[in-house]
Amino acid sequence: MTPPGGSSSKVAARRWARALVDTLTDEEKARESAIIVSQLITHVYSREPRVIMLFAALPWEPNIDSLRGLLPNLTFAYPRVVGAGEMRCHAITSSSDLERGAFGLQEPKETCPTLAPHELDLVVVPGWAFTSDGARLGKGGGYYDRLLADVQGEGATIGVCFQCQLWDTVPIEDHDRAMDVVLTGSQNASEANGVVD
Numbered sequence: 001m002t003p004p005g006g007s008s009s010k011v012a013a014r015r016w017a018r019a020l021v022d023t024l025t026d027e028e029k030a031r032e033s034a035i036i037v038s039q040l041i042t043h044v045y046s047r048e049p050r051v052i053m054l055f056a057a058l059p060w061e062p063n064i065d066s067l068r069g070l071l072p073n074l075t076f077a078y079p080r081v082v083g084a085g086e087m088r089c090h091a092i093t094s095s096s097d098l099e100r101g102a103f104g105l106q107e108p109k110e111t112c113p114t115l116a117p118h119e120l121d122l123v124v125v126p127g128w129a130f131t132s133d134g135a136r137l138g139k140g141g142g143y144y145d146r147l148l149a150d151v152q153g154e155g156a157t158i159g160v161c162f163q164c165q166l167w168d169t170v171p172i173e174d175h176d177r178a179m180d181v182v183l184t185g186s187q188n189a190s191e192a193n194g195v196v197d
Helices: 010-022 026-047 066-070 143-148
Strands: 051-053 075-083 086-092 098-100 106-108 122-125 129-131 157-161 181-184 189-191
Touching (some): 075 143, 086 143
Parallel strands (some): 051 075, 122 157
């Protein structure tokens, strides 16, 4: 799938991505989210991380919160917006550690333990669209790009999206961080090296 008018405008591509996701029913989103969670579990077992950063989903993003309950022995972190283009990671133990924050997002309370990016073994990242080789169309603030610059380890970043958000190309710039793996709501997992499991 290729965005209309090519891949030159991030604003137009985000608008198109939102329109595509808006065609999905709640049931379709829930089904695809469950597939993504299943794929994440498989990925976790193959990598054996100790600390995973998730995100609290907005209506147009896959809901992967159930992963916490399925992997209770791991430490989970969520991002908290702390300034323009800047996020900080905080460990949480339950949903009660989350509160409504910037942009209407559910974020960790400021009192939750802070984790440095290099302490994250695995980071699960939302986006408006991805390609199978890991290119990501983000929300436009550069928050994840800055955070991921300090995340270490091969295979440490996983982009997740609904199947309609996996495109042939997305507009990118030099500072945009590519994902190591992209998981969608289909049964296939797209590795950034082009291999499809």
